Amino acid sequence: MNPIKSRRQFFAGAAAGVAGLAVARSALAGLPEPALQTSSNTAAPVLPHSGRPYHPVVTLNGWTLPWRMKDGVKEFHLVAEPVVREVSPGFVVNMWGYNGQSPGPTIEVVEGDRVRLFVSNQLPEPTSVHWHGQRLPAGMDGVAGLNQASIPVGKTFVYEFQARRPGTFMYHPHADEMVQMAMGMHGFWVTHPKTSHPYISEVQRDFCFLLNAFDVEPGSKTPRVNTMLDFNIWCWNSRIFPGIDSLNVRHNDRVRIRIGNLTMTNHPIHLHGHEFEVTGTDGGPTPPLSRWPEVTADIAVGQMRQLEFQATEEGDWAIHCHKSHHTMNAMGHDVPTMIGVDHRGLIQKIQQLVPDYMMMGERGMYDMKQMQMPLPDNTAPMMSGQGQFGPIGMGGMLSVLKVRKDQKPGDYSDPGPYRFPAGTVAREWQGSTPAPARAPQHASAPAAASVVKPRGTGPHH
């Protein structure tokens, strides 16, 4: 091997591993150079280089947009453009997004900051950006036609306002939004408090992600944009399990998870092993006396929620949407239910006529995750996560909270599978299994015969 070439490759790899960012040359003099993200991995948190300090968030399978300080104003540059997003390993989708990815980068500022956002439109149609949840001058609210002219193709608009209240926000277009949101245009925004706030606790881990969904025909690469409800790719930050990174925390950390919903339906997000409280909504932090413990929070369309808890339980804990269809990928909804149907021999007969024919398993869907089903190229596997005990029968909106004693403060890297202490895992029972007691049945009077139908009254069917 050419040593110079391998050395160059080494440095290229090292740079990508450390920063994960490539800064594109800007032809637009006077604007901050737009940062571009080429990876769909979770980027390390970005500590502020200027302005007031804060504890940064970590965006699941995402990143935070760098800014520059100019005359006391934080300047950001978003580029609306077509992107190719890896939704799970080996499965890519043509989307529209910002700065190389869908969702766009997370914007982090501090309460009271003056913020200037340049938005360049490299889409094939006009767009705009609405700063969802912010208090700002009406002319900065981003509804094309109502608050501003839409941003023409090839043009750059500038938005400027003060981040007036701390909290969890989103951004997305308000111009042809059915198409642009269906194509993946949205991003997260976090405004940190400028001083200690009675309703905002200090946390050791602060995660954020958006709930989004796509309708991608198996074997194709571009979402159908007219779908209203029947989506088949249920994502967190345009990723599906097993492509969603785990949430890695240190034992006893206080953890905040910020979630925003930009799909067409609500998502009950369920955390295993811990109770949390909703410490913030779209409208800001909730007063502590208004909070109650729960393990599932329903997040309606357009809402944001902050879930907070103390990670007191070591282990690997699922966190997922509790709508079971949202933890499946690329399911055909027209598959007949075959549970309880004995079709032994039938498949072979059909396969003589239709060689690729497959049927839903008659003992549930479990068979299917072990079958090596031939799928069209570039299709999301229906369920393909692998756990230390075997296949995980879920996909879509699922991740794992990993709580470890030896996770270092500030270290967000994946500690690998949990090492269960001996004797703490559910196991096969080795003793005898007596038949369960049953209620006695009357031998001479079978249940069906004891039903007396009323005669001569009511309508006849």
Ligand SMILES: [Cu+2]
């Ligand atoms: Cu859901």
